[in-house]
Amino acid sequence: MAGTSGRLKLALTLGGLYLLLAALFGALAAVLWADMQEHERLVLLAIVMPRLELSILIILLAWFFLGLIVSAIYRAYVMAPLTLREQALVMVSANPGLRLQELGAPEIRTLARVVNSLAEQREALQRDVEARVREGRASIEEEKNRLAALMSELTQSVVVCNLDGRILLYNNRARLQFKALAGESRSAQDGVLIGLGRSIFAILDRHLITHALENIQQRLARGSQQPVANFVTASRAGQLIRVQMAPVLGGQREAEAGEGARAFAGYVLMLDNITRNFEMESQRDALLQSLTEGSRASLGNIRAAVDNLLDYPDMEAEQRDRFVGIVRDEVAAMGQRLDRTVNEFSDALKARWPLEDMLGEDLVAAAQRRIEGRLELPTKVEEVPEGLWVRVDSFSLLQGLSYLAKRLRDEYDIRELRFRMAQAGRLAQLDLIWSGAVVGSQTLLAWEIDPMNVAGENSPLTLREVIERHGGEIWFEREKASHRAFIRILIPSALPQETLDTAPLMQVGSRPEYYDFNLFRQTEESRALDERLLSELTYTVFDTETTGLEPSAGDEIIQIGATRIVNGRLLRSESIDQLVDPRRPLRPEGIPIHGITEEMVAGQPAIDKALPLFHAFCEDTVLVAHNAAFDMRFLQLKEEATGIRFQQPVLDTLLLSAVIHPNQESHKLEAICERLGINVIGRHTALGDAIVTGEVFLRMIPLLEEMGIRTLREAREAAERTYYARIKY
Amino acid sequence: MSKRILIVDDEPNIVVSLEFLMKREGFEVAVAGDGETALRLIEEKRPDLVLLDIMLPKKNGFEVCQAIRANPDWQAVKVVMLTAKGRDTEVAKGTALGADAYMTKPFSTKDLIVQVRQILDMA
Numbered sequence A: 001m002a003g004t005s006g007r008l009k010l011a012l013t014l015g016g017l018y019l020l021l022a023a024l025f026g027a028l029a030a031v032l033w034a035d036m037q038e039h040e041r042l043v044l045l046a047i048v049m050p051r052l053e054l055s056i057l058i059i060l061l062a063w064f065f066l067g068l069i070v071s072a073i074y075r076a077y078v079m080a081p082l083t084l085r086e087q088a089l090v091m092v093s094a095n096p097g098l099r100l101q102e103l104g105a106p107e108i109r110t111l112a113r114v115v116n117s118l119a120e121q122r123e124a125l126q127r128d129v130e131a132r133v134r135e136g137r138a139s140i141e142e143e144k145n146r147l148a149a150l151m152s153e154l155t156q157s158v159v160v161c162n163l164d165g166r167i168l169l170y171n172n173r174a175r176l177q178f179k180a181l182a183g184e185s186r187s188a189q190d191g192v193l194i195g196l197g198r199s200i201f202a203i204l205d206r207h208l209i210t211h212a213l214e215n216i217q218q219r220l221a222r223g224s225q226q227p228v229a230n231f232v233t234a235s236r237a238g239q240l241i242r243v244q245m246a247p248v249l250g251g252q253r254e255a256e257a258g259e260g261a262r263a264f265a266g267y268v269l270m271l272d273n274i275t276r277n278f279e280m281e282s283q284r285d286a287l288l289q290s291l292t293e294g295s296r297a298s299l300g301n302i303r304a305a306v307d308n309l310l311d312y313p314d315m316e317a318e319q320r321d322r323f324v325g326i327v328r329d330e331v332a333a334m335g336q337r338l339d340r341t342v343n344e345f346s347d348a349l350k351a352r353w354p355l356e357d358m359l360g361e362d363l364v365a366a367a368q369r370r371i372e373g374r375l376e377l378p379t380k381v382e383e384v385p386e387g388l389w390v391r392v393d394s395f396s397l398l399q400g401l402s403y404l405a406k407r408l409r410d411e412y413d414i415r416e417l418r419f420r421m422a423q424a425g426r427l428a429q430l431d432l433i434w435s436g437a438v439v440g441s442q443t444l445l446a447w448e449i450d451p452m453n454v455a456g457e458n459s460p461l462t463l464r465e466v467i468e469r470h471g472g473e474i475w476f477e478r479e480k481a482s483h484r485a486f487i488r489i490l491i492p493s494a495l496p497q498e499t500l501d502t503a504p505l506m507q508v509g510s511r512p513e514y515y516d517f518n519l520f521r522q523t524e525e526s527r528a529l530d531e532r533l534l535s536e537l538t539y540t541v542f543d544t545e546t547t548g549l550e551p552s553a554g555d556e557i558i559q560i561g562a563t564r565i566v567n568g569r570l571l572r573s574e575s576i577d578q579l580v581d582p583r584r585p586l587r588p589e590g591i592p593i594h595g596i597t598e599e600m601v602a603g604q605p606a607i608d609k610a611l612p613l614f615h616a617f618c619e620d621t622v623l624v625a626h627n628a629a630f631d632m633r634f635l636q637l638k639e640e641a642t643g644i645r646f647q648q649p650v651l652d653t654l655l656l657s658a659v660i661h662p663n664q665e666s667h668k669l670e671a672i673c674e675r676l677g678i679n680v681i682g683r684h685t686a687l688g689d690a691i692v693t694g695e696v697f698l699r700m701i702p703l704l705e706e707m708g709i710r711t712l713r714e715a716r717e718a719a720e721r722t723y724y725a726r727i728k729y
Numbered sequence B: 001m002s003k004r005i006l007i008v009d010d011e012p013n014i015v016v017s018l019e020f021l022m023k024r025e026g027f028e029v030a031v032a033g034d035g036e037t038a039l040r041l042i043e044e045k046r047p048d049l050v051l052l053d054i055m056l057p058k059k060n061g062f063e064v065c066q067a068i069r070a071n072p073d074w075q076a077v078k079v080v081m082l083t084a085k086g087r088d089t090e091v092a093k094g095t096a097l098g099a100d101a102y103m104t105k106p107f108s109t110k111d112l113i114v115q116v117r118q119i120l121d122m123a
Helices: A002-035 A038-094 A107-151 A172-185 A189-193 A204-220 A252-257 A275-311 A319-351 A362-373 A394-412 A441-449 A463-469 A505-506 A517-521 A588-594 A607-618 A627-637 A653-660 A669-676 A686-706 A713-728 B012-022 B035-045 B060-069 B088-096 B107-118
Strands: A157-162 A167-170 A229-234 A240-249 A262-274 A357-358 A379-383 A389-392 A419-425 A428-433 A451-454 A459-463 A473-479 A484-494 A538-548 A556-565 A569-579 A622-625 A650-652 B004-008 B028-032 B049-053 B079-081 B103-104
Touching: A002 A038, A002 A389, A002 A463, A038 A107, A157 A172, A157 A517, A172 A262, A189 A653, A204 A229, A204 A240, A204 A262, A229 A556, A262 A627, A275 A319, A275 B012, A275 B107, A319 B004, A319 B012, A357 A362, A362 A394, A379 A463, A389 B028, A394 A428, A394 A441, A394 A451, A394 A463, A394 A484, A419 A484, A428 A441, A441 A463, A441 A473, A459 A463, A463 A473, A538 A607, A538 A627, A556 A607, A556 A686, A569 A607, A569 A686, A622 A627, A622 A686, A627 A650, A650 A653, A650 A713, A650 B079, A653 A669, A653 A713, A669 A686, B004 B012, B004 B035, B012 B028, B012 B107, B035 B060, B049 B060, B060 B079, B060 B088, B079 B088, B088 B103, B103 B107
Parallel strands: A379 A419, A538 A622, A622 A650, B004 B028, B004 B049, B049 B079, B079 B103
Antiparallel strands: A157 A167, A157 A262, A229 A240, A240 A262, A357 A389, A389 A484, A419 A428, A428 A484, A451 A459, A473 A484, A538 A556, A556 A569
C-alpha cells in the first residue's frame, strides 16, 4: 500500500514538474514572442519551423532524462525512508525480530544499520529480562510448593491469618483437628468452618486473639527478640487447645518505620491439643497430693500413737494394744497406698521425658529402614497388631534397636532379624527375633551399659538409659521349640490417637489447596459487593437434592452439597456434603435420579440442624447455583421455621449461560459443560453437581468479561434481562 | 477447774491418740466427728480450745473456724488447726480465717501440748 502511494506521489511530482517546466518555457516563449518585431518573428519561424520535430524530440528527451533523475532521487530519499518507516513500526509493535532492509541512499542505509543494531540490543535485553522473570517465577513457585508440602506434612496444626482474622493458610492437620474437635459437639461437618478467607473467630474466641495480639505488639515495642504469645482455650466439648501465636512481620513498612514500630501483616497460630497432657498433669498432681496428704495423715496418726506409747509407759494394757493396733493399721494402709500409686500412676511417674505417640507399625518400619540401610542386615516383620500405639522417644529408641542389631550381627553372626510386637496390659512388647545363637543375660547386660555406636554414629546414651527413658525393661529369652531366640523390650503403649482421617487430602489431587497468600493483600474494605469484580469475589457454589419438584406441596431437601471459590480457585477440599432427613417418605420415582434411599437419610440431621451449618458456611460469600431459583425457593420456605435467612447475592449459571450464548437451545448443566469443554464426573449428588457448577462458573467469568460484564452488579443485571426476556417469550 | 478441749477429726486413729493425750494432760475432752457436730458441741460445752482438722465431712475445718470467729459469744474459743495439708497457701488461709495455731501432720505430741498450753496461757 505504501508502495503504490509512493509511486502515485512520484507520478504526481513528475507531472507537476513537467507542467511547471511547460508553463515556464511557454511563458518565456510568449514573452519573447511578444517582444519581437514582425521580421524577427518571421526569421524565427523560418529557423524553427523546419526543425520543429527535432526541437520537440530534444525537449522530450530532456524531459525524459529529467524524469529519470527525479525518480532516482525520489526512490533513494523518499521511497526508501517510507518503506523503512513501515518496517520500523512493525518492529516496534508487532515483530521485534524483523530487521530493516538496507535501501536508498548511503546515508539512509547507515541509518537503517544503526536502527537494526539498536533493535538487536533491545531484543537481547528483552530476552534477558524475560529469562530473569521466568527464573524468579519458577523459584517463587518452587518455594510455594515447598511450603505447601511442608505445611501439609507437619504434625502440628498451623493456621496463618491476616490482621482481620482471615485465614490465609492452614494445613491438613489443622483442618482435621478442628473437625475432630467440632465433631464431638456438633455435626461432623463443622470442620469445614476452617477455610481460606474465612474468619478465625468462628473457631477461636476473638478476645483471646486480640489479647494475644496486644501482647505481641507490646513485646515488639520493647524490641523483644521473640515476640510470641501463648494461650490456652477450651473447645465447646471441653478439649484444651494450646495456641502459640507468632507475628508475620510486614515487608516494606518494616523498612520504613524502623526497629521501634515493626508493623505486622498477620500472624501464625500453632495449635496443640493438650487435653491429654493436661489430664496427665492433673493425674500427677492428684498422685502427689494423695502421696503427701495421705502419708502425712497416716504418719501423724502413727506418730501420735507412738509418742503416747513412749511418753506414758504407765498406760493400761488395753490402751497400749489400741495404740499398737493403730500403728500396724496405718503402716499397712501406707503400704497399700504406695502400691496403688505405683500401679495406677506409673505412666504419669515415668512420662517425664517427652515421649511421642507413635503407631507400632511406623516404629517397626523405621527400624527396618535404619537397620537394612546402615547395617545391610535383612529384616522381616512377623507380627505387629494393627492400631497398636506406643509412647516412645523414637530417635533414641531407633538408635538402641540399630545398636542391638549391630552387636548381634557383629558378635553372633546373625543373618536375619525379625520384628514382633504385642500389647501387654499398659505396655507393649517389642521383640527382636533371630534363629540360632544364644546370647547370655550377662552379655546383654554388658551391651546395655556400653556406649552405643552404630555406623559411625556415636550416641552419648547407653541402651540402659534409652530403656529407662521409656520406663521400660529389656531381657533375653529363648524359644526352645523353634530354636530361636529374642530380645524383648517393654515400652509404654499409648491410647489410640485421635484418628485423623487423611483420606480427604487424597481427593484433592497432588497439590493441597490450603493456602492463598493473595489474601494477605485483601482488606476488610466495605466496598459494596455489587461493585466488586466477579473475578475477586468469594463464592459458595451449592446444589440441593430434594424429594420432588414442588416445595409448596411439601417436598423437602434431602441433601445439600456446597463448595467454595476463593480468588478464582475452586476449593474442593472445603466442602459440605450433608444428607438431610426430610421427615417424610421419599418419592420412589425420585430415588433412581438422586440415588438417596430411606436408609441413607434415616438418622441424619433434619433441616433445622443442617441449615444453620450451611448458613455459616455461606457467610460473606455470593451464592452460585444452577437454576438457583429452584434451590432458593426451598431455602426461603424454611426461613420462618428456622429463622435463618439467606440474604446473600445469588448468581444463576443457567441465566448466565443464556447471557453468554443467547442463541443456544439448551442451558442444562450437561449442555453447558459440553459447550465449555468440562468433563463431568460424579454428577447427581449434590456435592458433585455443585463442583460441576463451580467449574462452569469459573469458565464463564472470562467470557462475561469479554462482553463487558465485569462486576457482580453487571452480572446480576444481565441475568435479570435474560430472565425477563425468557418470561415474555 | 480444768480447761475443756474439743477434738474435731473424722479419723478414729488420731482421735484415739489425741483424746488419750489430752486426758492424760489433765484436760476435759469432747470429740466431734464432723463439722456440724463440732459447732453443736461448741454451743453446748463452750470449750476453751478446739483441735480442728480441715478435711471433715459436712462442714470443713475452714468453715467451722469461720463460724467460730463469726459468733461474738465464741471469741474466747481458741482454735488450733491440725491438718495433713501442708501447703503454705493453706496455712495462710487457716491463719487468715482466725486459727490461733496451725500444725501440720505428722507433729510431735510434745510440741502439740506446748502449743496448747501456750495458747491457753498455762505455760
